[in-house]
Amino acid sequence: MSTRLDLPTLAWHRVSPKYLTAEFIGLAVTALVVAGATIPLHLFGWDYAWWATAAAVLAVLVYAAFTPRRIRAIGYVLRDDDLVFRKGILFQRFVAVPYGRMQLIDVNRGPLLRALGLSDLKFVTAAASTNVIIPGLPQHEADELRDHLVALAESRRAGL
Amino acid sequence: MSDEQYPSGPVAGPAPAANSAPAPETNPGTAPEAGPAPDEVVARTPAALPGEPVTALAASLSDGEWHRLHPASPLLKGGIALLAIIGVIIANLRERLIEMFVPQAGYGAGDPIDLILESGYLLPAIGAVLAVLVVLVIGFYVSWRMHTFRITDEVVEVRSGVLFRTNRRARLDRIQGINIVRPVIARLFGAAKLEVNQAGQDANVKLEYLGSGAADDLRREILRLASGSRAVAQHGAAATTAEGSIVDRRLGEFLAPELDPNAAEPESVVKLSVGRLLGSIALSGGTIFLVLMIVAVIVTSIFASEALFGLIGVIPAALGIGTFYVQRFLKSLRYTIAGTPDGVRVGFGLLTTSNETLPPGRIHSVKVSQPILWRTTGWWEVKVNRAGHSSASGAAGQQNTTILPVGNLDDVRRVLGLVLPEFSAEEALAMAETGMIGRGTDDDGFANSPRRARVLRWFSWRRNGFAVGPGSVLLRKGKIWRELVIVPHPRLQSIALSQGPLQRRLSLAAVYLHTVAGPITAQLGAIDADTATAFFDDVAAAAVSASSTDTSHRWRSTEDA
Known part of the structure; x- marks a missing residue:
C-alpha cells in the first residue's frame, strides 16, 4: 500500500510551459560542462574515456527526461x-x-x-x-x- | 524634539551642578503626581556621574531627549587596552625603576631612555608623550560627548562616532529582548552594558556603558514604553541604593541579586544548586565522548603496545573538553529565572553577569530535551528559538538560547509556564509532561506514528507524534534522546509537508514547522500520510487565525491603565 500526498481540493496554478524551454537550454549547457569535465581523461589517454563522457551525458539526459513532469509538478x-x-x-x-x-x-x-x-x-x-x-x-x-x-x-x- | 540643538541641548547640562542637585523626593504614594515634575529637576543632568545616586535620574533617561552614556565608558571600552600598553612600558622599564631606588644595581646600557638622555632629546620626548596622552584624552572625551542616545515612545536611537557618524534607530514594538551585561571590571565601576536586541544580523542597539542602577531602570522604562501599557511611569520608584558611601554602594551592587526585587518576583522559580550543575556537566554528552576516547586509547595501547601515539591525539581534545566544562560551569552559576509583567528574566554568571528580559511573544519555539545520561537523574534542558541574538554568550557559553541549563520535571513545568503563558494551565502542562516522559499509547492525546513506521523509527515509533495544544503545536520525538518541541501558533512562519520515496511506500510523511533560525528545528518524520495532510491543513489555518489576533508586539496594550 502506498499513499501519494495530495491536497485534492486545491486548484493549482502551474508554471508557464515556456519555462520548459529555459530548463532544456540550461540542461544542454550542463551536459556540455559535464562532457567538458571529462576532457582531462581523454588527454591522459585513458581507454574508457569515451565511456565516461557518454555516461556523464546520459545522466543529464535521464534527468532531462523527467524535467517536463518535474515542472508540471x-x-x-x-x-x-x-x-x-x-x-x-x-x-x-x-x-x-x-x-x-x-x-x-x-x-x-x-x-x-x-x-x-x-x-x-x-x-x-x-x-x-x-x-x-x-x-x-x-x-x-x-x-x-x-x-x-x-x-x-x-x-x-x-x-x- | 530638540534634536537639532545638539550639542547644546539638555545633554549639555553643567556637570558640577548635578553633584549639588538634590535628589527628588521619592514617595510611592505620590508617584503619579511626581511623574512629570522631576523632569525639570533631573532631566538636565548627565546620565550618570560616578558615585551619584543614578537610579533617581534613570527615569528621566527615557524622556525623549538626548542623553550621554556613563563618563567612564571610553575607559571601560578602550581603556583596558591603554592599561595594557602602560603595563608593558612599565615592565620594560623595571630595571630603570629599580635603579632609581637602589643605585648601582646596574642595568643594561642602551635602553631607549638612555638614548634620549644622552642625545639631549629629553624635552621633545616628554612633549611627545604628553601630546599623545592629550590627544588620547581629547579623543576619548570627544567620542564620549558625541555618543548620545534617546528613548521616545516609538524608538530607541543612538548616535555615535566622531569622523564616521552612525545613527541607529530601532522601533520599540520590534524589541526581541533586552540584555544587561556587567563585565567584572565594569561592575567595579558600577557600570553596565545595556543591549536592545532586534531581529536581524547585527541589528542590536548597544548602550555601553550606563550606571548600573540606571541600566535596570532604563530597561524597565523601555519595556513599559514598548509594551503599549497605559500605566503611568513610576519615576524614581527604585531609588533604593541612594544612601551610603560610594564604597558601600559599589559593594551593594556587586553582591546584589541579579533580579531586582521591586521589578521581579523575589524568588527565582528554579533553584540550580552547584551539585546539580556539576552533575549535569559530568553526565553531559562530552563525557561519553571522553570515556569512549579513553577506551579507544586503552584498546590501541593493548593491541599496538608500541603506539602510544593515540595519547598525543587525546590530550588536546581532553583539554578542549575540560575548558568547555569549566566555561559551562562558570557561566551557569547563579542562574535565575523569574517572570515579570514584561516577560521572562534570565540571569546567570558569577563574575561577569548577564541578565536578560524576553518580552512575551518573543519566543518562537521551545525544546525540552534529555540527553541519555540525564535519564537516571530525571534532568532536562530547555532551549528556545528567538529572533534577536545577543552579542553576549549565554548560559553554558552558547548563544542566549538555553533558558534552563538543567532542571527536573517540576522546574521544566515552571519554566514552560513562564516562557509560554498558555502553559501555566494544569491541562497544558499535563500535555507537555506526556510529551516529555510519555511512552506513547493510543489515547495519550498525541497522534503517534503507525506501527509500520518502525522501519524508519526503530525505537521511538510509539512515541513519535504530535499534538495540538493550547495555541501551540507539540512535537514529541525520540526514545533514547527524548525531546519535546513546542511551537506557538502565532510565531509559525510557514509549514511544510514532505514525502520521499521510502515514506511513500510506507504511506508516511514528514511535517516541518518553520520558525526563525535557532538551535531548534521543528520537524517530525514518519507519521501517517493522511494524518499529516490533515495536520498540514489544520495548522496552516490555526497559524493564520492566531497571527491575526496576536497583540504580543505591544503586549500590554489591551490591559487597562
Missing part, C-alpha cells in the same frame, strides 16, 4: 489567507505560508528567462527554511503576483 494556490506551494515528484514538498508572514518578495530574471519573458518569484519570510521559489512565471504575471502579495501582506500585517 510545480504549482501554487492563493488561498484566502495563505499561499500554498508544491513541487517535486519523487520527493514531494508542500508549503503553506500565511500572507502576513511575508518579509519581502524577490522577482529575479536571468538572461535566459528574460529572453523568454519569464521571471522567478521568491517569497521570503523570517524563517530561512520556508524556501518558496515559484519559477517560470510570465513576467507580467510575476509582477502582478508580487504587487498582489505585498498588498495582501500589508492588510494582514503581524509581528515576527
Whole structure:
C-alpha cells in the first residue's frame, strides 16, 4: 500500500510551459560542462574515456527526461489567507505560508528567462527554511503576483 | 524634539551642578503626581556621574531627549587596552625603576631612555608623550560627548562616532529582548552594558556603558514604553541604593541579586544548586565522548603496545573538553529565572553577569530535551528559538538560547509556564509532561506514528507524534534522546509537508514547522500520510487565525491603565 500526498481540493496554478524551454537550454549547457569535465581523461589517454563522457551525458539526459513532469509538478494556490506551494515528484514538498508572514518578495530574471519573458518569484519570510521559489512565471504575471502579495501582506500585517 | 540643538541641548547640562542637585523626593504614594515634575529637576543632568545616586535620574533617561552614556565608558571600552600598553612600558622599564631606588644595581646600557638622555632629546620626548596622552584624552572625551542616545515612545536611537557618524534607530514594538551585561571590571565601576536586541544580523542597539542602577531602570522604562501599557511611569520608584558611601554602594551592587526585587518576583522559580550543575556537566554528552576516547586509547595501547601515539591525539581534545566544562560551569552559576509583567528574566554568571528580559511573544519555539545520561537523574534542558541574538554568550557559553541549563520535571513545568503563558494551565502542562516522559499509547492525546513506521523509527515509533495544544503545536520525538518541541501558533512562519520515496511506500510523511533560525528545528518524520495532510491543513489555518489576533508586539496594550 502506498499513499501519494495530495491536497485534492486545491486548484493549482502551474508554471508557464515556456519555462520548459529555459530548463532544456540550461540542461544542454550542463551536459556540455559535464562532457567538458571529462576532457582531462581523454588527454591522459585513458581507454574508457569515451565511456565516461557518454555516461556523464546520459545522466543529464535521464534527468532531462523527467524535467517536463518535474515542472508540471510545480504549482501554487492563493488561498484566502495563505499561499500554498508544491513541487517535486519523487520527493514531494508542500508549503503553506500565511500572507502576513511575508518579509519581502524577490522577482529575479536571468538572461535566459528574460529572453523568454519569464521571471522567478521568491517569497521570503523570517524563517530561512520556508524556501518558496515559484519559477517560470510570465513576467507580467510575476509582477502582478508580487504587487498582489505585498498588498495582501500589508492588510494582514503581524509581528515576527 | 530638540534634536537639532545638539550639542547644546539638555545633554549639555553643567556637570558640577548635578553633584549639588538634590535628589527628588521619592514617595510611592505620590508617584503619579511626581511623574512629570522631576523632569525639570533631573532631566538636565548627565546620565550618570560616578558615585551619584543614578537610579533617581534613570527615569528621566527615557524622556525623549538626548542623553550621554556613563563618563567612564571610553575607559571601560578602550581603556583596558591603554592599561595594557602602560603595563608593558612599565615592565620594560623595571630595571630603570629599580635603579632609581637602589643605585648601582646596574642595568643594561642602551635602553631607549638612555638614548634620549644622552642625545639631549629629553624635552621633545616628554612633549611627545604628553601630546599623545592629550590627544588620547581629547579623543576619548570627544567620542564620549558625541555618543548620545534617546528613548521616545516609538524608538530607541543612538548616535555615535566622531569622523564616521552612525545613527541607529530601532522601533520599540520590534524589541526581541533586552540584555544587561556587567563585565567584572565594569561592575567595579558600577557600570553596565545595556543591549536592545532586534531581529536581524547585527541589528542590536548597544548602550555601553550606563550606571548600573540606571541600566535596570532604563530597561524597565523601555519595556513599559514598548509594551503599549497605559500605566503611568513610576519615576524614581527604585531609588533604593541612594544612601551610603560610594564604597558601600559599589559593594551593594556587586553582591546584589541579579533580579531586582521591586521589578521581579523575589524568588527565582528554579533553584540550580552547584551539585546539580556539576552533575549535569559530568553526565553531559562530552563525557561519553571522553570515556569512549579513553577506551579507544586503552584498546590501541593493548593491541599496538608500541603506539602510544593515540595519547598525543587525546590530550588536546581532553583539554578542549575540560575548558568547555569549566566555561559551562562558570557561566551557569547563579542562574535565575523569574517572570515579570514584561516577560521572562534570565540571569546567570558569577563574575561577569548577564541578565536578560524576553518580552512575551518573543519566543518562537521551545525544546525540552534529555540527553541519555540525564535519564537516571530525571534532568532536562530547555532551549528556545528567538529572533534577536545577543552579542553576549549565554548560559553554558552558547548563544542566549538555553533558558534552563538543567532542571527536573517540576522546574521544566515552571519554566514552560513562564516562557509560554498558555502553559501555566494544569491541562497544558499535563500535555507537555506526556510529551516529555510519555511512552506513547493510543489515547495519550498525541497522534503517534503507525506501527509500520518502525522501519524508519526503530525505537521511538510509539512515541513519535504530535499534538495540538493550547495555541501551540507539540512535537514529541525520540526514545533514547527524548525531546519535546513546542511551537506557538502565532510565531509559525510557514509549514511544510514532505514525502520521499521510502515514506511513500510506507504511506508516511514528514511535517516541518518553520520558525526563525535557532538551535531548534521543528520537524517530525514518519507519521501517517493522511494524518499529516490533515495536520498540514489544520495548522496552516490555526497559524493564520492566531497571527491575526496576536497583540504580543505591544503586549500590554489591551490591559487597562
